[in-house]
Amino acid sequence: MTNFKHALLFKHVVEQGSMASAAKVMNITPSVVSKQIAELEASLGVQLLARTTRNVTVTEDGAHFYQTFCQIGTDWEELLAETKHRKAQPTGVLSLASPSLVLSRVLMPQLDIFRQQFPDISLNLTNTNYDEIPVQGADISIAREVEHLDAAMFVGVPLMTFQNGLFASPLYLETHGTPNSLAELEQHQCLTYGVGNGKQSIEGKMGSEWTFEQGASVKITSSIRSDSTEVLIQAAIQHQGIVYIPRLIIQKEVHEKALISVLPEVGISRPFRLFAYYRKQAYLPRKCRVMMDFLKAQYA
Secondary structure, three states, X not given: OHHHHHHHHHHHHHHHOOHHHHHHHHOOOHHXXXXXXXXXXXXXXXXXXXXXXXXXXXXXXXXXXXXXXXXXXXXHHHHHHHHHOOXXXXXXXXXXXXXXXXXXXXXXXXXXXXXXXXXXXEEEEEEOOHHHOOOOOOOEEEEEOOOOOOOOOEEEEEEEEEOEEEEEOHHHHHHHOOOOOHHHHHHOOEEEEOOOOOEEOOOOOEEEEEEOOOOOEEEEEEOEEEOOHHHHHXXXXXXXXXXXXXXXXXXXXHHXXXXXXXXXXXXXXXXXXXXXXXXXXXXOOHHHHHHHHHHHHHHO
């Protein structure tokens, strides 16, 4: 417990910028601050602060310790508050981070139900890139499975399995015909993901390749390519071609028959998994626990 108190004092020194300022805030003498910081450093075996006659600066070890302890301190405060109000509804601000399409098309349809069940929890939704998942500052990050997860820092919980499929508007298929095999995709207008990574043909169209669950691959051409999946969805709805995307993110369009499945038996990808990630900690705040239970129930 002594180290915890010393760590709180170290946090004040970092935030106040000097031992004298921290001493004033804590209503103790600068010599006491200096002594307790030295005791903390001795117990850890590292130098947290580099001292000069004029000021102190945070070392690399000190910066890492400060950042980690700030989160621990927040968890400690939440534990105290939650224990005090244990019989009440879970409260607080819950931060969720996810790529934009998962936020808008997968989570948002469910979050109204969550808010009705837990009205005292406020949600902070952050759009992030997949390569930033899991987000250090978020309570929960949601995305497809991270291949090289730092298991010492984060816990990953699988929510569901999904696959890419081929989809097009009824009018497009009525106008251009419905392909009867994967090979016939070569004769169709295909909407492809990516920018600047396709080979251009003599006709001025961009080349790409789609690979499917059974190992088959088809070289296709497209006059529309984008690094925004939302743009591709809208292009498909507007009868511009066939798109290869997760059914998970177009359930509304499929239900309304704005898009229909093409070659559903063979035109599917290998399975992917949607995961929820949270920082590994001895105590998972109640607001996080109820969200995790809710997500697992929704996508089971």
